[in-house]
Amino acid sequence: MRTALVSAPIDIGAIAAEVASPANGALSLFVGTVRNVHDGRSVDGIEYNAYAPMAECEMAAIAREAGERFGTRHIVIEHRTGYLALGEASVAIAVAHPRRANALDATRWIIEALKARVPIWKLEHYADGTRQWVEHGAGRRSASGHTAEPGRPGA
Amino acid sequence: MQLDVLLFASYADAAGASSVRVSVSDAARVEDVVQAVRAAAPAIPLPARPLVAVNHRYAAADAVVAPTDEVALIPPVAGG
Numbered sequence: 001m002r003t004a005l006v007s008a009p010i011d012i013g014a015i016a017a018e019v020a021s022p023a024n025g026a027l028s029l030f031v032g033t034v035r036n037v038h039d040g041r042s043v044d045g046i047e048y049n050a051y052a053p054m055a056e057c058e059m060a061a062i063a064r065e066a067g068e069r070f071g072t073r074h075i076v077i078e079h080r081t082g083y084l085a086l087g088e089a090s091v092a093i094a095v096a097h098p099r100r101a102n103a104l105d106a107t108r109w110i111i112e113a114l115k116a117r118v119p120i121w122k123l124e125h126y127a128d129g130t131r132q133w134v135e136h137g138a139g140r141r142s143a144s145g146h147t148a149e150p151g152r153p154g155a
Numbered sequence: 156m157q158l159d160v161l162l163f164a165s166y167a168d169a170a171g172a173s174s175v176r177v178s179v180s181d182a183a184r185v186e187d188v189v190q191a192v193r194a195a196a197p198a199i200p201l202p203a204r205p206l207v208a209v210n211h212r213y214a215a216a217d218a219v220v221a222p223t224d225e226v227a228l229i230p231p232v233a234g235g
Contacts, residue, residue, distance in 0.1 A: 032235045048234070051163055051227060054211040055234075079234060091235050111235060119208070119227075120234030121164035133165040135231040 003059035024096035028103035042127035051119040070106035161227035
């Protein structure tokens with residue numbers, strides 16, 4: 001089990017290799033990449049900014065919780081920070097388990113938890129030269145309120 | 156006590172700084188710190204109940220804050 005905030009490009013093959021083992025018949029890999037459009041606006045790239053010590057704590061907590069919930073220690077999560085160009089990987093999650101259902105479910109649970117809890121923000125750079133902070137969960141989080149259940153993804 | 160409350164992303168841009176210094180009573184709670192930040196830096200677009208972290212963990216509004224705690228206001232997160 002390993003989690004990390006990284007500034008260099010994520011090596012997806014290396015992460016997959018890290019969790020692979022003969023005992024596990026399933027290896028699930030999720031990779032989030034920088035998309036070229038958001039809300040109809042052309043995007044040139046995204047700057048990822050983290051509250052690093054807290055982000056590292058939350059990522060480690062998510063990996064531990066996923067490990068308990070889905071029954072595996074073969075989990076690696078890396079999230080990149082800094083400026084990323086279109087198509088570059090911002091996040092990669094690898095989970096291995098003897099059974100595919102657990103590997104797939106754990107991967108999905110981890111990315112949803114990460115998006116809900118880890119203090120990382122993205123500043124989108126648009127083709128027209130403007131920039132804007134993206135606030136995915138703004139409506140949902142302010143509706144559910146301050147720390148209602150910060151430990152529960154999607155709360 | 157005085158606290159330097161950490162700011163990030165849209166909050167830091169609005170304040171023009173990566174932290175804001177506030178004075179609160181000893182044994183102040185998280186909600187008291189939030190009120191002090193609203194007064195000290197009204198330009199920050201804080202929601203009614205902003206997320207707050209104390210020592211790198213999300214904290215409840217009624218959690219007590221100590222002078223040595225690291226307190227941060229967390230804008231809506233957008234990782235992934």
